[in-house]
Amino acid sequence: MKESYNRTSTAYDFALFDTALRKPKAETESKPELEVVAVSEAKKGSPVLIIISGAFVALLLMVFIISKAMLSEAHLNVGLKTNELEKVKTENAMILAELNGSVSLEQVEKYATEELGMQKVVHAQEEYIEMDTGAMTEKTEENNDDFLFGLGGVIRGIAEYLGIK
Numbered sequence: 256m257k258e259s260y261n262r263t264s265t266a267y268d269f270a271l272f273d274t275a276l277r278k279p280k281a282e283t284e285s286k287p288e289l290e291v292v293a294v295s296e297a298k299k300g301s302p303v304l305i306i307i308s309g310a311f312v313a314l315l316l317m318v319f320i321i322s323k324a325m326l327s328e329a330h331l332n333v334g335l336k337t338n339e340l341e342k343v344k345t346e347n348a349m350i351l352a353e354l355n356g357s358v359s360l361e362q363v364e365k366y367a368t369e370e371l372g373m374q375k376v377v378h379a380q381e382e383y384i385e386m387d388t389g390a391m392t393e394k395t396e397e398n399n400d401d402f403l404f405g406l407g408g409v410i411r412g413i414a415e416y417l418g419i420k
Contacts, residue, residue, distance in 0.1 A: 356362065367373040 368375075
């Protein structure tokens, strides 16, 4: 006789592997039956719905293609404008270098003598005058907003210009 042990605390129940204790299982499971359908028909949609769906897909495709073309054209324009900007910057740098070179005193003298026909001052052309500044005073005009006073100032200015006192 076999002794039965309490195996509740063991990790594995080896009694399951004992062939003498195994009971034959009754076949209670039934296998599913398969039906063979001779002809299957696909579901058909409404022709109008199919045409509308196709037109919508075609419209989306056209919008996608047009947007890609516009994006490509914009990238091309940006590239062209960038190249044009680089050319203009190079030209600007050359013009600034030329301008900086033409502002020197030698360039001004060369332009004055060759283009304008001017000559350097000779010592014989120099004349110095003496002025007695000790008795001179300057008088500032009073600022008056009166119309008649302003008209009088204009008339005095014209008379002084013409040499009339």
